[in-house]
Amino acid sequence: MSARGFERLNDEGLVFNIQKFSIHDGPGIRTTVFMKGCSLQCKWCSNPESIKPYPEIMAFDIRCIGCGKCMQTCPVGAISFSEKGREIDWAKCTLCLECAWVCPAKAIECIGTYVTVDDVLKKVEEDSIFYQNSGGGMTVSGGEALLQWEFIRELFKRCRDRGIHTALDTTGNAPWRKIEKVLEHVDLVLYDCKHMDTRKHREGTGVGNELILKNAEKVALRVRTWLRIPLIPDYNDSEWNIRELAEFASRINVEKVSILPYNELGGSKYPKLGQAYRMEETAAPDVESLQKAKETIESRGLKAEIGR
Numbered sequence: 001m002s003a004r005g006f007e008r009l010n011d012e013g014l015v016f017n018i019q020k021f022s023i024h025d026g027p028g029i030r031t032t033v034f035m036k037g038c039s040l041q042c043k044w045c046s047n048p049e050s051i052k053p054y055p056e057i058m059a060f061d062i063r064c065i066g067c068g069k070c071m072q073t074c075p076v077g078a079i080s081f082s083e084k085g086r087e088i089d090w091a092k093c094t095l096c097l098e099c100a101w102v103c104p105a106k107a108i109e110c111i112g113t114y115v116t117v118d119d120v121l122k123k124v125e126e127d128s129i130f131y132q133n134s135g136g137g138m139t140v141s142g143g144e145a146l147l148q149w150e151f152i153r154e155l156f157k158r159c160r161d162r163g164i165h166t167a168l169d170t171t172g173n174a175p176w177r178k179i180e181k182v183l184e185h186v187d188l189v190l191y192d193c194k195h196m197d198t199r200k201h202r203e204g205t206g207v208g209n210e211l212i213l214k215n216a217e218k219v220a221l222r223v224r225t226w227l228r229i230p231l232i233p234d235y236n237d238s239e240w241n242i243r244e245l246a247e248f249a250s251r252i253n254v255e256k257v258s259i260l261p262y263n264e265l266g267g268s269k270y271p272k273l274g275q276a277y278r279m280e281e282t283a284a285p286d287v288e289s290l291q292k293a294k295e296t297i298e299s300r301g302l303k304a305e306i307g308r
């Protein structure tokens with residue numbers, strides 16, 4: 001594998017997207033920085049390109065003009081042509097990224113770029129006027145941004161020095177000693193909570209919920225916190241789970257709970273990464289179940305909203 005892991009990084013972070021004018025990742029108009037690499041593997045993840053902690057390729061067949069440059073370049077013979085067009089043998093691919101560099105049509109793209117804090121800061125600062133007018137700022141999301149905690153800590157610190165509001169969107173699945181250091185420069189935490197039953201949590205995400213719940217309590221004691229629940233039909237939308245989540249949120253005293261409805265849009269990304277989507281059978285939650293979850297949360301005296 002030629003791709004670099006985090007261990008080789010010095011002052012660089014691996015980012016897969018910087019989204020401007022974001023209005024769903026905290027208050028006001030924000031710039032959201034998406035860090036690549038995640039310690040969870042949620043079956044429903046709508047950003048599967050965020051999971052691997054190294055750059056990879058994504059193939060957009062519809063853009064292919066059939067020039068054959070990728071096939072000529074690939075050092076391991078992973079690319080071929082058939083009556084269906086250009087095909088990638090993902091089992092052979094070593095993610096050397098060469099095909100992405102030579103493709104003239106962006107039909108194969110490299111996902112993930114190593115950047116410095118200065119690079120990101122420059123982009124974030126371009127929209128300072130919008131943050132000031134809207135009460136917005138910068139949000140760092142993922143993947144799990146805490147995997148690159150030293151990088152994001154420095155990024156948050158330097159945003160704060162410039163008077164830019166800072167928010168961290170996290171699963172909380174990281175050692176407390178790292179989270180603690182990052183929180184010193186964070187104004188708001190958007191904290192994901194998927195399931196109160198650790199067995200079900202492991203089934204859906206690959207890890208248990210013990211550390212996540214323990215960290216949530218400590219985070220909410222220190223920093224303004226919004227709890228976020230991705231509502232996944234037939235996984236975490238049972239009355240028991242929503243009631244338990246609401247009681248937990250009420251006990252640790254979060255400012256509000258956001259219910260994020262599952263959507264199938266991320267499903268089309270999986271084949272582009274050479275992966276299978278495991279949620280083919282699941283549809284978005286209906287309005288009634290969203291409303292019911294909202295009412296259950298509100299019945300514990302909490303502020304709840306759908307979709308933010």
Ligand code: SF4
Nearest residue numbers: 074093094096097099
């Ligand atoms: S990234 Fe592209 S060029 Fe490199 S091995 Fe994979 S398919 Fe071949």
Ligand code: SF4
Nearest residue numbers: 064065067068070103
């Ligand atoms: S280089 Fe790009 S456009 Fe040319 S055949 Fe390969 S994927 Fe298609």
